[in-house]
């Protein structure tokens with residue numbers, strides 16, 4: 001298994017994309033987990049957005065995985081929080097510095113302008129080979145599926 005798909009997900013969209021990717025790519029699938037769990041509901045939402053905007057640090061683990069060395073291709077699936085990289089995904093980038101593997105990002109979000117958040121993802125993942133953005137509330141099902149298939153092709157051809 002040379003491919004790793006890892007994801008962070010609060011409401012399940014990133015998880016669903018990651019599961020599909022891992023299945024199609026026969027890849028190892030790992031969740032980026034915050035050690036201190038977040039509250040659901042409106043207060044949890046507000047705190048999550050605040051932490052993301054302020055780029056607050058959070059401890060994470062990768063569901064039992066410690067070394068990324070065995071992988072030659074890594075796909076990170078992430079939502080956007082408050083126009084920024086969620087703290088768990090930011091921490092993942094700093095903890096597991098990806099040096100040698102080809103890196104692919106699949107970002108999914110609701111509707112904000114990617115010009116606002118893309119530079120922030122690119123800053124913390126400067127070595128990302130390809131970045132794909134699915135704008136859930138603007139992309140039609142067909143467009144979203146095309147984008148998803150593009151990620152699959154990119155990873156297969158890398």
Ligand SMILES: Cc1cc2nc3c(=O)[nH]c(=O)nc-3n(C[C@H](O)[C@H](O)[C@H](O)COP(=O)(O)O)c2cc1C
Nearest residue numbers: 009010011012013014079080082083109110111112
């Ligand atoms: C705290 C928080 C902040 C969010 N901020 C944004 C945002 O700035 N722009 C946007 O388009 N979507 C935003 N979203 C929506 C998520 O990016 C989007 O619903 C994503 O698909 C959720 O992925 P998930 O189901 O894997 O958690 C936010 C969601 C949360 C929970």
